[in-house]
Amino acid sequence: MQRTALAAALLLAAGGCVSTSEMPLAKNVVRIDTTGEGLIGEMESERHTLRRAAQLTLQAGYERFILTDTAKSQSVDVVGYTPGQATTTVKQVGRQEVATTTYTAPQPIRVDHTRVGVTVRMLNPGDPGFEDGIDAAAELKRLSS
Numbered sequence: 426m427q428r429t430a431l432a433a434a435l436l437l438a439a440g441g442c443v444s445t446s447e448m449p450l451a452k453n454v455v456r457i458d459t460t461g462e463g464l465i466g467e468m469e470s471e472r473h474t475l476r477r478a479a480q481l482t483l484q485a486g487y488e489r490f491i492l493t494d495t496a497k498s499q500s501v502d503v504v505g506y507t508p509g510q511a512t513t514t515v516k517q518v519g520r521q522e523v524a525t526t527t528y529t530a531p532q533p534i535r536v537d538h539t540r541v542g543v544t545v546r547m548l549n550p551g552d553p554g555f556e557d558g559i560d561a562a563a564e565l566k567r568l569s570s
Contacts, residue, residue: 443460443473445457445459445460445473455481455547457478459473459477461538461539461540461541462537462539467499470497470539470540474543475564476568478492478543478559479564479565479568481545486549487549489549489555489558489560489561491545492559498540499538501538502538504536505534507531510529511529512526512527
């Protein structure tokens with residue numbers, strides 16, 4: 426029972442998912458907020474956000490993008506506890522019985538959350554800041570490999 430709970434806790438901590446929401450702010454501006462859960466989500470949140478920024482830039486007919494209003498936060502939720510366990514051993518010593526009890530306390534099951542938010546401004550040649558922008562096609566290729 427305790428091994429099953431420990432395995433579930435490890436899967437929750439190591440596994441993870443990434444979800445993204447997008448909100449258009451102007452013709453060439455979009456807000457992307459990404460939430461990753463678990464260790465994998467923590468590693469993938471930033472990559473996923475950049476990949477999505479590049480995809481949206483190309484889909485909208487732009488070549489480059491810059492990121493503004495960037496924010497990153499991390500938090501931890503306790504979603505449950507592993508079961509506690511008590512084991513009692515009884516030994517016969519002469520005419521008496523001696524009992525020893527060991528107890529393992531419940532352990533918290535934690536889920537880490539990473540939140541990344543950026544505002545993406547999409548650019549074409551001639552737009553102010555184009556030269557300093559990130560090439561969307563090159564970034565998408567780099568992140569897909």
